[in-house]
């Protein structure tokens with residue numbers, strides 16, 4: 001199974017406006033890389049570039065995405081998407097078709113893995129149980145509108161796991177959820193890294209989440225990575241003024 005996903009020298013622009021300039025990152029299996037920084041810094045676009053899912057109007061002017069040292073062309077990136085590389089977005093509702101039951105979503109995804117009928121149903125129930133649904137049998141017949149935000153995020157993660165991804169890209173996966181559910185989803189992601197050896201890229205604004213989950217931290221500012229360190233040294237000796245400001249704001253909030 002793939003071990004390292006790398007982006008190097010990524011340059012993104014909208015027309016003449018540079019949005020991401022020379023970003024390089026490596027995501028390793030079994031590790032959590034947290035990406036943080038001010039709003040508009042380029043975290044989401046970098047994540048979307050890894051998936052080759054840039055929004056209309058944004059183009060990649062330079063940079064390479066590689067898997068275990070093999071540079072991927074666009075077809076290679078498309079083949080990776082959803083299979084080797086799972087995506088967990090901020091608003092899970094947007095990832096589901098509201099007119100299609102949860103069970104159908106699983107059927108379609110599992111069929112791509114060659115699983116149908118009873119085998120597909122068993123796998124779906126196993127995955128739903130694994131992400132924390134205590135009564136998974138009741139879930140497949142439901143429609144997305146019948147699930148809460150937290151349940152939908154769990155279902156989205158289970159759907160992503162159907163294809164056994166080596167890496168997960170999670171862009172603020174808990175932003176719209178209440179605190180208790182946030183903690184549950186983070187526990188789940190943490191467990192997936194530990195048990196399945198998934199490499200997790202976690203975009204977040206929350207330094208408590210970084211402290212709890214991350215192995216490595218990258219701070220983005222105005223389209224560049226201004227600091228990248230192992231999590232311990234990031235908290236002990238932040239080097240960039242933006243990192244120090246983030247830590248000071250965090251400490252003022254939690255240690256006063």
Ligand SMILES: Nc1ncnc2c1ncn2[C@@H]1O[C@H](COP(=O)(O)OP(=O)(O)OP(=O)(O)O)[C@@H](O)[C@H]1O
Pocket residue numbers: 014019037038039040041042043044045046055056057058220
């Ligand atoms: N479709 C687009 N067209 C033009 N500019 C865009 C587009 N999408 C994003 N941008 C710009 O690119 C820059 C980086 O955006 P991005 O969403 O990657 O930031 P971010 O760090 O993820 O922010 P946040 O933390 O708020 O999600 C911003 O200045 C944003 O306005």
